[in-house]
Amino acid sequence: MERLRDELLMRVDHVAPALTPEQFVSHETGLALFGAPLPFTRAAERHLHVSARHPDGKPRRTGVVGHRLQLREPARQIVNGIPTEHPARLWRQAAWAWDLDDVIAAAEFLVLPARRLLTVADLRREVIEGGDIRGRLLARALEEIRVGSETAEETRLRLALTRASLPEPELNWELRASSGRFVARLDLAYPRYRVAVEHDGRTHAFDDVQFARDADRWDAIRGLGWTHVRILSHHLHPDPQPAIDKATDALLSAGWRPGRT
Numbered sequence: 001m002e003r004l005r006d007e008l009l010m011r012v013d014h015v016a017p018a019l020t021p022e023q024f025v026s027h028e029t030g031l032a033l034f035g036a037p038l039p040f041t042r043a044a045e046r047h048l049h050v051s052a053r054h055p056d057g058k059p060r061r062t063g064v065v066g067h068r069l070q071l072r073e074p075a076r077q078i079v080n081g082i083p084t085e086h087p088a089r090l091w092r093q094a095a096w097a098w099d100l101d102d103v104i105a106a107a108e109f110l111v112l113p114a115r116r117l118l119t120v121a122d123l124r125r126e127v128i129e130g131g132d133i134r135g136r137l138l139a140r141a142l143e144e145i146r147v148g149s150e151t152a153e154e155t156r157l158r159l160a161l162t163r164a165s166l167p168e169p170e171l172n173w174e175l176r177a178s179s180g181r182f183v184a185r186l187d188l189a190y191p192r193y194r195v196a197v198e199h200d201g202r203t204h205a206f207d208d209v210q211f212a213r214d215a216d217r218w219d220a221i222r223g224l225g226w227t228h229v230r231i232l233s234h235h236l237h238p239d240p241q242p243a244i245d246k247a248t249d250a251l252l253s254a255g256w257r258p259g260r261t
Contacts, residue, residue: 007045012029023056025050026067027067095134
């Protein structure tokens with residue numbers, strides 16, 4: 001997926017000088033410019049989307065998916081020298097072809113305060129002004145968007161757990177010792193039950209120094225009386241039930257019972 005994204009952005013750089021003043025990179029291609037997560041695909045390459053707004057004509061160029069969008073006031077932005085649109089508009093455009101969870105994951109990337117791109121209110125305003133799509137897909141997404149998720153996998157893990165009727169976790173919660181010393185930032189935390197659930201992508205698996213640091217971190221979390229649940233990719237994909245079972249077992253052991261928050 002990283003290779004496909006890199007290749008897409010290289011193609012954008014190649015096409016950008018040929019865009020006319022009314023044309024701009026749009027849909028998921030625009031989101032890629034901002035760094036937002038894109039859906040998994042088995043395709044050999046990602047589509048490059050370019051749009052113009054009514055009354056201008058649909059862009060027609062080899063290797064480009066052209067769109068003629070509804071007439072609205074301009075909301076142009078420049079990202080790395082590439083003309084695109086306001087990220088809330090890109091989010092709505094991409095959602096026409098995406099599944100619900102992909103829409104939520106991109107939204108949570110955009111609304112993370114550290115990135116200073118959007119707020120949930122910005123997304124809600126876009127749905128009101130631009131209209132909802134495909135059976136109220138965007139309204140459904142807004143109901144499940146939370147602020148604080150830092151990766152798409154954290155988002156997918158949280159969605160799997162909450163849809164299984166587990167409690168709503170705190171996102172990227174700071175764990176500190178009684179002295180106030182910082183110990184760890186936990187992907188998904190249940191402070192009431194001292195349970196931490198974290199997605200482990202194993203990006204550090206071949207870095208011995210970082211892996212040792214990770215192991216020390218896990219020990220430190222457990223040393224404060226917390227249960228640390230590591231979720232690997234095969235626990236979450238293609239079926240999230242193993243991840244749900246692991247988190248459920250930890251919460252039940254800590255005293256949680258169904259129906260409690």
